[in-house]
Amino acid sequence: MRNRLLDLAFLIAGTLGAATLGCVSADRQDSGGRGSPESETPEIDEVSLAPGAVTPAAILQPFGITGIVGTGQSLSVGAQAPNFSAAATQPHFNNLKLALNGAQVPPFNANAGALSLVPFVEPIRPLATTFPSAYPPNLYGETFHAAMAAQVTNLAHQAGAADYQQVHTVVGESGQGMSVINKTAHEVVSGGTSTGRAYAATLFEASAIKRLAAARGKTYGIGAIVLTHGETDSGNTGYEAAMFQLWTDYNNDLRAITGQSQSIPLITSQQHSFGFTAGQRTPVAPATIAEWRAGVDHPNNIICAGPKYQYPYASDNIHLVTRGYELLGEKYAEVYFQRVALGASWQPLQPISVTRSGNVVTVRFHVPNPPLAWDTALPAPHQGPLLTEWRNGRGFELRTGNTAIVINAVQIVNDTVQITAASTVPSGAIVGYAATSDGVALQGVSRRWGKLIDSDRTVGMFTGQAQPNYAVAFELTVP
Numbered sequence: 001m002r003n004r005l006l007d008l009a010f011l012i013a014g015t016l017g018a019a020t021l022g023c024v025s026a027d028r029q030d031s032g033g034r035g036s037p038e039s040e041t042p043e044i045d046e047v048s049l050a051p052g053a054v055t056p057a058a059i060l061q062p063f064g065i066t067g068i069v070g071t072g073q074s075l076s077v078g079a080q081a082p083n084f085s086a087a088a089t090q091p092h093f094n095n096l097k098l099a100l101n102g103a104q105v106p107p108f109n110a111n112a113g114a115l116s117l118v119p120f121v122e123p124i125r126p127l128a129t130t131f132p133s134a135y136p137p138n139l140y141g142e143t144f145h146a147a148m149a150a151q152v153t154n155l156a157h158q159a160g161a162a163d164y165q166q167v168h169t170v171v172g173e174s175g176q177g178m179s180v181i182n183k184t185a186h187e188v189v190s191g192g193t194s195t196g197r198a199y200a201a202t203l204f205e206a207s208a209i210k211r212l213a214a215a216r217g218k219t220y221g222i223g224a225i226v227l228t229h230g231e232t233d234s235g236n237t238g239y240e241a242a243m244f245q246l247w248t249d250y251n252n253d254l255r256a257i258t259g260q261s262q263s264i265p266l267i268t269s270q271q272h273s274f275g276f277t278a279g280q281r282t283p284v285a286p287a288t289i290a291e292w293r294a295g296v297d298h299p300n301n302i303i304c305a306g307p308k309y310q311y312p313y314a315s316d317n318i319h320l321v322t323r324g325y326e327l328l329g330e331k332y333a334e335v336y337f338q339r340v341a342l343g344a345s346w347q348p349l350q351p352i353s354v355t356r357s358g359n360v361v362t363v364r365f366h367v368p369n370p371p372l373a374w375d376t377a378l379p380a381p382h383q384g385p386l387l388t389e390w391r392n393g394r395g396f397e398l399r400t401g402n403t404a405i406v407i408n409a410v411q412i413v414n415d416t417v418q419i420t421a422a423s424t425v426p427s428g429a430i431v432g433y434a435a436t437s438d439g440v441a442l443q444g445v446s447r448r449w450g451k452l453i454d455s456d457r458t459v460g461m462f463t464g465q466a467q468p469n470y471a472v473a474f475e476l477t478v479p
């Protein structure tokens with residue numbers, strides 16, 4: 001584990017810059033109540049795109065129309081966000097979606113004459129009226145795609161490009177595990193509802209869009225797959241392997257349709273809602289860790305955009321409100337723009353090494369946009385009645401087996417966080433962050449969260465809000 005993390009540190013140091021693209025002035029305290037660094041953090045100068053820093057020639061769009069495929073479960077299809085923002089219901093730039101125009105689907109006939117490309121607006125298609133519900137009536141509210149599409153093109157414009165036209169495909173199925181959205185899935189019809197169409201629907205849309213793009217005299221290829229998933233598979237110890245298999249299958253099948261030579265990265269984010277057994281002293285959501293580990297083990301092919309605990313949640317503490325989906329879409333767009341449009345490596349705010357000395361454990365981080373800081377808007381984790389040993393940890397955790405180690409304090413020192421325990425920390429202890437839940441549900445917050453952020457000031461087009469990167473949920477063994 002430690003050697004792999006050190007290798008990742010060298011990879012990051014050699015390939016990733018810390019510039020923030022497309023930033024404009026914004027107040028630190030955003031209207032969503034998230035991402036405000038504490039006053040102890042030095043003030044950061046506003047950052048804007050430096051003239052000549054990125055030229056149109058540096059923006060990689062080898063296709064006339066670039067496809068983005070969104071799959072996953074309920075957070076991929078806008079669950080609990082039935083109130084659409086005004087921005088989402090208006091077209092932005094030249095972005096597109098596939099319109100069925102009454103075509104019966106399935107069967108998946110990509111040559112159906114009724115199909116057309118139309119301006120991208122939400123709702124993408126009529127909303128589902130049953131649960132579960134597979135493509136095409138698989139949507140439950142405003143998805144993150146509207147904000148993502150607009151933000152990608154906006155970043156391209158700020159970098160000097162004339163356009164970055166996208167077409168978004170959304171095939172996720174609410175409440176369904178990986179076995180229902182991957183290539184091995186088969187449609188199941190029960191009680192008037194269907195599941196298992198996500199993968200087949202992706203290939204259908206890709207084939208149809210390629211045909212329609214060619215009719216416009218344009219090429220078409222897939223820029224990224226966005227996987228917003230993991231709740232149903234929260235306890236799946238094989239989830240990382242399943243993610244990699246999904247990436248492999250999509251790359252083989254989608255590239256065969258588009259004819260592109262470019263690999264298609266999979267961008268994902270961590271889930272923090274499931275795996276919240278009250279009083280459990282060890283994490284019960286291996287899928288959350290896997291969503292981060294997949295990006296470490298398969299760099300550039302799978303990219304973890306970070307956590308989702310920082311966003312405003314609906315009353316069920318599982319789904320996001322409309323603004324939360326828009327913030328998620330803007331973060332996906334930022335990661336996509338760096339990795340795909342600019343062709344750079346990108347990693348989240350994540351640990352790259354851990355050391356110990358007596359009762360102090362030091363975790364070194366890759367920081368996308370220095371310096372590190374503490375969020376002041378989220379409530380402090382582990383305040384009771386359970387796991388109060390970590391109440392001073394700001395989301396950090398220390399344990400040996402199933403026994404929690406008391407944390408006295410945490411302190412940012414450059415690109416590290418020093419965790420001071422009440423007693424000597426033994427070799428083999430576990431240091432974690434945002435990994436374990438008290439089983440307590442707070443209004444508007446996920447089940448597991450932390451307060452460590454960087455100083456990213458990239459502002460979202462829909463929300464007008466600057467979003468720092470929040471640290472990923474993780475667990476590591478202390479050497």
